[in-house]
Amino acid sequence: MPDHRVLVIGAGIGGLTAASALALFGVQVDLVERRTALGGHAARFACKATDRCVKCGACLVTEAIAAATSDPRIRIHAESRVGEFRRTSQRFEFTIERSGEAMPGGGRAPGAGRDAAPPAAASADAVVLAAGFDAFDPKDKAYGHGVFPNVITLLEMEQELRQPGGLKRPSDGSAPQRIAFIQCVGSRDAKLGHLWCSQFCCGAALRAARRIKSLRPQTEITVFYIDIQSFGRDFETFYRQSQQDLRLIRAIPSEAFAVDGGGVRLIYTEGALHPATEAVFDLVVLSTGMVPPAGLDELAARLGLILADTGYASRDPANGIFAAGAVRGPMSIADSMADARDAAARVLAFLDRPWSLAERLPAAPRPPCSHLVIPQGACKAGDVR
Ligand SMILES: Cc1cc2nc3c(=O)[nH]c(=O)nc-3n(C[C@H](O)[C@H](O)[C@H](O)COP(=O)(O)OP(=O)(O)OC[C@H]3O[C@@H](n4cnc5c(N)ncnc54)[C@H](O)[C@@H]3O)c2cc1C
Ligand code: SF4
Ligand code: SF4
Numbered sequence: 142m143p144d145h146r147v148l149v150i151g152a153g154i155g156g157l158t159a160a161s162a163l164a165l166f167g168v169q170v171d172l173v174e175r176r177t178a179l180g181g182h183a184a185r186f187a188c189k190a191t192d193r194c195v196k197c198g199a200c201l202v203t204e205a206i207a208a209a210t211s212d213p214r215i216r217i218h219a220e221s222r223v224g225e226f227r228r229t230s231q232r233f234e235f236t237i238e239r240s241g242e243a244m245p246g247g248g249r250a251p252g253a254g255r256d257a258a259p260p261a262a263a264s265a266d267a268v269v270l271a272a273g274f275d276a277f278d279p280k281d282k283a284y285g286h287g288v289f290p291n292v293i294t295l296l297e298m299e300q301e302l303r304q305p306g307g308l309k310r311p312s313d314g315s316a317p318q319r320i321a322f323i324q325c326v327g328s329r330d331a332k333l334g335h336l337w338c339s340q341f342c343c344g345a346a347l348r349a350a351r352r353i354k355s356l357r358p359q360t361e362i363t364v365f366y367i368d369i370q371s372f373g374r375d376f377e378t379f380y381r382q383s384q385q386d387l388r389l390i391r392a393i394p395s396e397a398f399a400v401d402g403g404g405v406r407l408i409y410t411e412g413a414l415h416p417a418t419e420a421v422f423d424l425v426v427l428s429t430g431m432v433p434p435a436g437l438d439e440l441a442a443r444l445g446l447i448l449a450d451t452g453y454a455s456r457d458p459a460n461g462i463f464a465a466g467a468v469r470g471p472m473s474i475a476d477s478m479a480d481a482r483d484a485a486a487r488v489l490a491f492l493d494r495p496w497s498l499a500e501r502l503p504a505a506p507r508p509p510c511s512h513l514v515i516p517q518g519a520c521k522a523g524d525v526r
Contacts, residue, residue: 144169145167145168145169145266145267145492146168146169146170146171146264146265146266147163147168147169147170147265147266147268147269147492148170148171148173148235148265148267148268149163149171149172149268150173150223150268150269150270150272150440151173151174151175151181151270151271151273151466151468152172152173152174152180152209152219152271153180153181153182153183153271153273153466153467153477154180154181154183154201154202154466154477154478154481155181155271155273155465155466155468155477155478155480155481156172156174156181156269156271156465156466156481157172157179157180157202157205157206157209158205158465158477158478158481158482158485159269159271159465159466159481159482159484159485159488160172160209160215160269161205161208161212161215162481162482162485162486163269163485163488164209164212164215166489168214168488168489168492169214169216170214170215170216171216171218171237171263171265172209172215172216172217172218173218173221173223173237174217174218174219174220174221175221175222175240175242176219176220177220177242178219179206179210180203180205180206181202181273182273182274182276182296183198183199183201183474184202184206185296185299185300185303186299186303187199187299187300187302187303187349187352188200189348189349189351189352190352191351191352191355192355195348195351195352195379196375197345197348197474198473198475199474201474201475201478202474205478218237220239220240220241220242221238221239221240222237222238222239222240223235223236223237223238223443224236224237224238226443226444228445228460231266232265232266233264233265233266233267233268233461234262234263234264235262235264235265236262236263266461266492267461267462267463267488267492268444268461268462268463269463269464269465269484269485269488270446270454270462270463270464270465271464271465271468271481272434272437272440272454272468273434273467274431274432274433274434274468274471275431275432275433275434275435276295276296276431276432277326277327277335277431277432278327278429279294279327279427279429282326282327282427283395283396283397284323284326284394284396284397284425284427285397285398285399285405286427289397289399289405289425290312290403291310291311291317291403291404291405291424291425292397292405292425292427293311293424293425293426294326294426294427294428294429295322295342295345295346295349295426295427295428295429296429298349299349302349302352302353307353307356307357308353308424310403310424313403315423316357316360317360317422317423317424318359318360318361318423319360319361319362319363319421319422319423319424320350320360320361320362320422320423320424320425320426321362321363321364321365321394321405321407321420321422321424321425321426322346322349322350322362322363322365322425322426323393323394323407323425323426323427323428324343324346324364324365324366324367324393324428325339325342325366325428325430326427326428326430327339327429327432328342328430328431328471329367335430336451337430337431337451337470337471338370338430339431339471340370340372340431340471340472340473340476341372341431341471341472341473341474342370342428342429342430343369343370343371343372344370344372344373344473345428346426346428347364347369347379347380347383349426350364350383350386350387351382351383351387354387361388362386362387362388363387363389363390363420363422364383364387364388364389364390365390365392365393365407365409366389366391366393367391367393368391369389390409390411391412392409392410392411392412393409394407394408394409395408395409395410396408397425400421403423404421404422404423405421405422405424405425406419406421406422407419407420407421407422407425430471431467431471432452433448433451433452433453433454433468434468437453437454437468438452441454444462445457445460445462446462446464453468453469454468454469455469456469456484456487458491461491463484463487463488464484465480465481465483465484465485466478466480466481
């Protein structure tokens with residue numbers, strides 16, 4: 142496929158996968174990443190292996206970075222963003238500018254620093270939008286995040302787990318003995334208009350909890366949940382082991398209060414017939430879900446892309462713009478990679494056809510329907526899958 146160029150926006154696992162898939166077919170790729178480091182969220186996760194690999198998928202990002210950075214057909218522009226952007230009759234013309242956005246927390250992940258000098262202007266035949274997601278900011282929830290030091294998010298816990306010595310309490314550096322995870326923070330929340338299930342956080346919390354238990358078996362871990370989203374082929378076995386190792390409570394705490402010594406008291410009610418219960422924990426981890434990334438509406442407007450009602454991106458194959466990965470809605474690492482390969486296949490089909498025919502391409506698959514909360518028993522899809 143000579144002389145075709147594609148602009149890929151975002152170098153998370155989705156953007157890296159799409160870029161490598163396109164390069165494999167001879168396409169020249171400009172991969173633009175606003176941060177210093179490549180890999181997106183997944184590059185910030187800890188390995189959750191216990192006595193065996195638990196297939197969290199985090200290490201796939203290392204391979205994806207290695208593949209993209211070693212491919213001469215991929216020109217990487219780290220710490221950059223698309224500036225001016227316009228559509229001509231059959232191409233896109235754009236500039237690439239410095240974004241000035243470093244890695245959150247100041248770290249540098251693998252792949253940082255291999256970037257091309259930004260060209261004054263560039264052009265592309267198609268665009269892959271792989272801008273991913275943001276983790277929900279829980280500051281307005283009644284759990285005291287940002288106020289009580291020992292209330293942290295799942296993403297903050299990932300960073301702690303990567304440190305030598307493992308998870309510590311932010312307030313005093315001690316090893317927490319009683320840990321609570323609160324699921325569905327910022328997801329499945331009608332008040333926020335976030336009706337979607339974020340897909341990853343049940344698996345991520347249970348894997349992290351079992352990793353902590355494997356390192357310090359005396360730790361008592363409670364997981365507060367609405368229901369557990371199944372994940373992966375080995376889910377049933379993993380779930381049964383989790384029930385043995387962890388205390389799973391089907392209730393979402395309403396409030397958190399600070400107690401002496403850095404503890405956090407949670408108030409929760411297990412069903413309408415039970416009285417409110419209190420329990421004190423050394424550390425509370427909020428399983429904050431996914432939201433569309435900041436600035437997506439402005440970027441979409443410049444690309445001429447209409448966002449879905451949820452705020453996530455949809456594809457515009459007739460006009461050569463293909464969203465890929467979690468920018469389309471909550472998805473796991475494996476799903477983001479599969480979606481990116483699908484987007485790359487559609488780009489290749491698009492590049493082979495005149496623009497006027499592109500709209501005849503079959504419709505892109507939508508993310509799984511479980512992104513929305515469906516009343517229990519209403520969906521019959523499982524019966525036929
Ligand atoms: C705490 C936590 C734990 C998780 N654990 C797991 C797990 O165990 N297993 C699992 O499968 N999934 C897990 N996930 C989900 C996983 O993070 C996502 O599935 C995955 O990161 C999606 O990849 P992506 O490339 O689509 O998006 P992202 O990882 O968000 O990557 C998007 C990239 O685009 C860049 N970008 C955004 N806007 C622009 C722009 N305008 N210009 C240039 N670049 C831009 C971003 O900087 C980022 O690098 C977890 C998520 C969180 C928050
Ligand atoms: S637990 Fe996750 S990061 Fe660790 S080896 Fe397995 S897939 Fe890789
Ligand atoms: S995966 Fe879904 S059900 Fe589980 S914590 Fe996340 S939003 Fe809630």
